[in-house]
Amino acid sequence: xxxxxxxxxxxxxxxxxxxxxxxxxxxxxxxxxxxxxxxxxxxxxxxxxxxxxxxxxxxxxxxxxxxxxxxxxxxxxxxxxxxxxxxxxxxxxxxxxxxxxxxxxxxxxxxxxxxxxxxxxxxxxxxxxxxxxxxxxxxxxxxxxxxxxxxxxxxxxxxxxxxxxxxxxxxxxxxxxxxxxxxxxxxxxxxxxxxxxxxxxxxxxxxxxxxxxxxxxxxxxxxxxxxxxxxxxxxxxxxxxxxxxxxxxxxxxxxxxxxxxxxxxxxxxxxxxxxxxxxxxxxxxxxxxxxxxxxxxxxxxxxxxxxxxxxxxxxxxxxxxxxxxxxxxxxxxxxxxxxxxxxxxxxxxxxxxxxxxxxxxxxxxxxxxxxxxxxxxxxxxxxxxxx
Numbered sequence: 001x002x003x004x005x006x007x008x009x010x011x012x013x014x015x016x017x018x019x020x021x022x023x024x025x026x027x028x029x030x031x032x033x034x035x036x037x038x039x040x041x042x043x044x045x046x047x048x049x050x051x052x053x054x055x056x057x058x059x060x061x062x063x064x065x066x067x068x069x070x071x072x073x074x075x076x077x078x079x080x081x082x083x084x085x086x087x088x089x090x091x092x093x094x095x096x097x098x099x100x101x102x103x104x105x106x107x108x109x110x111x112x113x114x115x116x117x118x119x120x121x122x123x124x125x126x127x128x129x130x131x132x133x134x135x136x137x138x139x140x141x142x143x144x145x146x147x148x149x150x151x152x153x154x155x156x157x158x159x160x161x162x163x164x165x166x167x168x169x170x171x172x173x174x175x176x177x178x179x180x181x182x183x184x185x186x187x188x189x190x191x192x193x194x195x196x197x198x199x200x201x202x203x204x205x206x207x208x209x210x211x212x213x214x215x216x217x218x219x220x221x222x223x224x225x226x227x228x229x230x231x232x233x234x235x236x237x238x239x240x241x242x243x244x245x246x247x248x249x250x251x252x253x254x255x256x257x258x259x260x261x262x263x264x265x266x267x268x269x270x271x272x273x274x275x276x277x278x279x280x281x282x283x284x285x286x287x288x289x290x291x292x293x294x295x296x297x298x299x300x301x302x303x304x305x306x307x308x309x310x311x312x313x314x315x316x317x318x319x320x321x322x323x324x325x326x327x328x329x330x331x332x333x334x335x336x337x338x339x340x341x342x343x344x345x346x347x348x349x350x351x352x353x354x355x356x357x358x359x360x361x362x363x364x365x366x367x368x369x370x371x372x373x374x375x376x377x378x379x380x381x382x383x384x385x386x387x
Contacts (some may be wrong), residue, residue, distance in 0.1 A: 004209045007166055015175075019176045022051065029171055033089055036051065037103055038101050039068045062093070074152060080120045084107065086102055094145075095195055095333035097142060101137060105129070108130055108168075109168060112128055118154060120163045122363065133172075134170065136176070139171075139247075140183075141190070141192060141193075149162065160363075177240045177244035188243075190276050193282040194199055194282075198219070199223065201262055201369075203217065203220070207258045216253035219253060220250075222242045228333060261372075264364075265288065265356070266280040272356065287381065296371075299316065300316075307326065309326050349386060357382065366378070
């Protein structure tokens, strides 16, 4: 196969209590006054005060930007840039889920760009950013802390814009599973299935490579074995630690192999109907996996084996059947609602099928899928997911 370029976070700290390493990470980057990008929930839970206390104990000051939103928007990013410009900050520390991390990455890119956020979406590539970003995830799922991508919603068009490039890779990531112990069950489920989707799509992607394959397989093993326990037993430290490691591996996998059809079709659902990203992935995953299997049966069968659904000797067709059954069973156990149950109005959904299919294709992700749908096929898949 042709050579591939592998992008990795230069400084990765992993383990319980790793958040204490933040002053050392900043020192390595030559930063002394970071702006912390987070939200009021992180402040109320005590994570933000703890982070500030860690910095203060090392003689470091910091600023706060508390206005990140669950699905980051252009307005949110621009507000963050204004907060940065109001002080003398030399780094961005993102504390929270994928939204906080995506916001910080987009801020750094926008600060260093002569244009606006819309100029940074694919097919354009972000090669440089103005400030180092230190990502501290508090969920096990998005993988944004180890990826060269960010997704920002354009409120003017209701488009979830995918931005990519080596400049969006964080300068450091602190992966502390203890920060996930307070996650509610719904967030645990949604981010966990998001991570599983990352791993599966990276493995079947047309851009898959030997490096990403190993990360994806490792992620599937960890997530499949622990997601139910983390959901039902939120204080199970072993399950939380395994989910955090699995999500990080899955992030590495898709950052170096790309996601595919599920993510491409998921983004418009999130933009138009405000369905959380991981949840919209879960709604799509069983149906789109079943549709894609005929064009990569062996690869999907290996996913089933990695997840422990069949023994190695079982034939590929049986393994693929078990994979689809497991994805549906996982959704049922983790209480994933249908679009209608979530509150999406049928008429609103169906009148947007054409533009959703257009936006999904424009993101580029469906082109990485083993089976690439036409515009009309994508519309039919959206209809099938509704049913």
